[in-house]
Amino acid sequence: MSSKHMKIVAGIGFCAIFALSLLPSAEAQPGQTRKSPKKSNVFKPAQELEQMMAGQKYLFGGIKAGILDETWDDAVIKAWILSEMANANQFQNAHADYKKLAGQMSEQCADLAKTLKKHDAKESMEKFSAIGKTCGSCHDQFGKKH
Numbered sequence: 245m246s247s248k249h250m251k252i253v254a255g256i257g258f259c260a261i262f263a264l265s266l267l268p269s270a271e272a273q274p275g276q277t278r279k280s281p282k283k284s285n286v287f288k289p290a291q292e293l294e295q296m297m298a299g300q301k302y303l304f305g306g307i308k309a310g311i312l313d314e315t316w317d318d319a320v321i322k323a324w325i326l327s328e329m330a331n332a333n334q335f336q337n338a339h340a341d342y343k344k345l346a347g348q349m350s351e352q353c354a355d356l357a358k359t360l361k362k363h364d365a366k367e368s369m370e371k372f373s374a375i376g377k378t379c380g381s382c383h384d385q386f387g388k389k390h
């Protein structure tokens with residue numbers, strides 16, 4: 245083979261390797277497994293329902309204490325965490341009514357968080373009680389007897 249031919253062959257080889265390097269990698273990307281590439285797009289709550297409810301009870305009690313003790317900053321943080329927890333609770337049950345009640349609770353908690361910032365005990369307690377009614381509506385329809 246002449247040196248001219250060698251250069252052409254080497255050139256073609258280089259182009260082939262370069263083209264291969266442009267193909268999408270078959271390797272899994274971080275946070276994604278090869279077997280279920282769409283898994284990371286599906287939201288799944290981090291905790292089981294029972295654990296989530298124990299957390300909701302804890303935060304709900306903490307918000308009430310915050311209103312009574314006027315520890316407003318603490319109550320605001322708990323109201324926002326509870327709002328986010330209710331937001332995730334929507335994905336614990338596929339029933340449309342369940343999703344609606346959990347979403348409603350999330351909005352009520354966000355609204356309460358804004359009221360707590362005003363340090364208005366009366367209005368805060370009214371909104372707190374309304375959230376309690378939403379807890380009860382969901383429990384009546386989907387479980388927890390009390």
Ligand code: HEC
Pocket residue numbers: 293294297298300301304333342343345346349375376378379380382383386387388
């Ligand atoms: C959208 C539905 C929904 C909302 C809203 C809701 N819960 Fe629940 N909760 C459930 C269901 C369903 C159960 C029954 C779980 C079981 O026993 O398997 C439950 C159970 C519980 C339990 C008992 C947990 C256990 O050990 O079984 C507590 C405590 C609780 N909820 C607190 C609350 C509080 C406090 C709120 C409101 C701030 C609330 N929940 C709002 C659906 C909801």
